[in-house]
Amino acid sequence: MLAVSKFAIGLMTGTSIDGIDAALIEVVERSRLSFPEIKVANTLSVPFNSSQRNQILDVCSPDASVFAMGRVHVQLGQWLGDAVNQLIGAAGIPRESIAVIGMHGQTVAHYPSSESEIPGFTIQIGDAATLAARTGIGVVSQFRAMDMAFGGQGAPLVPYFDYAVLHSHEQDRVSLNIGGVANITVLSQGNELEDVMGFDTGPGNMVLDGMMELVTNGTAKYDKDGGLAGAGRANSKLVETWMTHPFFHRNPPKSTGREEFGRDYCRCLYQQMKSVSLDPADMLATVTDFVAESIAHGIQQVQAKPFVLIAAGGGIHNTTLMNNLARKLNLVNRWSSSDVFGIPSDFKEAIAFAYFAWQFLKGRPTNLPKVTGASQRVLQGMWTPAQKTGNAL
Ligand SMILES: Nc1ncnc2c1ncn2[C@@H]1O[C@H](COP(=O)(O)OP(=O)(O)OP(=O)(O)O)[C@@H](O)[C@H]1O
Numbered sequence: 546m547l548a549v550s551k552f553a554i555g556l557m558t559g560t561s562i563d564g565i566d567a568a569l570i571e572v573v574e575r576s577r578l579s580f581p582e583i584k585v586a587n588t589l590s591v592p593f594n595s596s597q598r599n600q601i602l603d604v605c606s607p608d609a610s611v612f613a614m615g616r617v618h619v620q621l622g623q624w625l626g627d628a629v630n631q632l633i634g635a636a637g638i639p640r641e642s643i644a645v646i647g648m649h650g651q652t653v654a655h656y657p658s659s660e661s662e663i664p665g666f667t668i669q670i671g672d673a674a675t676l677a678a679r680t681g682i683g684v685v686s687q688f689r690a691m692d693m694a695f696g697g698q699g700a701p702l703v704p705y706f707d708y709a710v711l712h713s714h715e716q717d718r719v720s721l722n723i724g725g726v727a728n729i730t731v732l733s734q735g736n737e738l739e740d741v742m743g744f745d746t747g748p749g750n751m752v753l754d755g756m757m758e759l760v761t762n763g764t765a766k767y768d769k770d771g772g773l774a775g776a777g778r779a780n781s782k783l784v785e786t787w788m789t790h791p792f793f794h795r796n797p798p799k800s801t802g803r804e805e806f807g808r809d810y811c812r813c814l815y816q817q818m819k820s821v822s823l824d825p826a827d828m829l830a831t832v833t834d835f836v837a838e839s840i841a842h843g844i845q846q847v848q849a850k851p852f853v854l855i856a857a858g859g860g861i862h863n864t865t866l867m868n869n870l871a872r873k874l875n876l877v878n879r880w881s882s883s884d885v886f887g888i889p890s891d892f893k894e895a896i897a898f899a900y901f902a903w904q905f906l907k908g909r910p911t912n913l914p915k916v917t918g919a920s921q922r923v924l925q926g927m928w929t930p931a932q933k934t935g936n937a938l
């Protein structure tokens with residue numbers, strides 16, 4: 546087989562709701578028997594302004610109005626389209642060389658487990674038709690739906706990508722993403738794709754950002770480099786209490802989101818810290834230690850042998866968080882960011898969705914039943930074709 550190379554674009558708007566991450570990748574198919582190889586050609590981050598962020602946050606609630614949801618669904622399609630056009634312009638490549646856009650969409654609800662007669666569901670908004678119309682490129686979206694239709698959690702999906710690009714036969718590795726939610730993939734050296742284990746460990750930046758907004762009355766959106774947390778002292782009693790949350794003791798498959806660890810949860814932690822008179826620095830130190838503890842706990846549950854940690858996601862810029870984690874896992878000199886492995890750590894999820902869209906076009910399943918709990922491997926995504934002509938809004 547001749548090596549075939551084409552481009553794909555991935556778009557991620559994650560649970561932190563900080564903005565759009567976009568990645569353009571070149572995919573090289575060398576053989577039908579191996580995973581396609583990728584080269585990251587270009588990346589782009591477009592932060593949400595306060596109005597955009599609040600519009601999205603407002604619909605991440607069971608009481609959200611259908612009207613507000615519909616409006617932001619289409620607007621997000623437009624914002625994503627603008628980001629793609631900017632990315633292509635900066636890369637200077639012909640639009641026709643781009644085979645597909647993989648759009649994750651914004652998760653506004655994630656209830657993965659069915660209870661009695663109510664089926665589990667997950668909702669990602671962002672109108673694929675608007676995106677296809679604005680860019681002239683076909684879109685794959687709704688990546689989680691088919692896994693859920695086969696009884697899975699629909700998340701996390703990145704473990705497949707982690708295996709494709711980060712697995713080693715010489716070294717046990719754990720891949721960690723610290724986004725709004727934190728999740729891991731265990732890449733043991735002897736493992737085949739089917740053996741790979743992965744799950745959400747619990748909250749990531751979601752509670753750190755939420756706490757920062759509470760202690761600064763909304764003037765700061767996140768604790769830059771973990772500076773405030775680093776200036777305080779963690780209250781270990783509270784961390785111990787918070788670690789009794791049932792999510793941390795549930796067996797995988799498991800995934801979570803704002804429903805369990807969103808605004809209400811954050812307010813509750815804030816009140817508990819206020820009642821023992823912690824100052825803002827101690828509050829941030831305490832929640833930062835809690836996030837590190839929950840990630841360490843998740844990893845220790847499934848990985849007993851020494852391993853190398855490969856970290857990605859915005860949380861790795863939080864030095865206090867990463868120092869706490871390295872200490873808890875005894876990781877001196879055994880962790881690095883995914884950049885070292887050729888995957889820009891701030892764009893790993895966007896890159897993964899470009900890869901998933903490519904695999905969808907090739908008819909290759911990308912879920913892992915051992916990770917999500919689905920009853921079988923399935924083709925994940927829904928196809929929205931590009932139109933030949935038109936005057937898109
Ligand atoms: N310099 C920094 N210091 C501390 N935290 C940072 C820094 N830069 C980014 N972050 C954190 O990273 C977050 C964004 O992370 P990321 O983009 O990985 O999240 P996401 O896409 O929402 O992830 P996911 O979908 O995995 O939940 C910000 O909200 C912030 O908390």
Ligand SMILES: CC(=O)N[C@H]1[C@@H]2OC[C@@H](O2)[C@@H](O)[C@@H]1O[C@H](C)C(=O)O
Nearest residue numbers: 652655700701702703726728800894
């Ligand atoms: C439902 C949903 O959007 N889940 C996200 C979220 O953000 C991180 C974690 O929780 C993970 O489960 C997932 O995203 C990544 C991309 C995944 O599916 O692997």
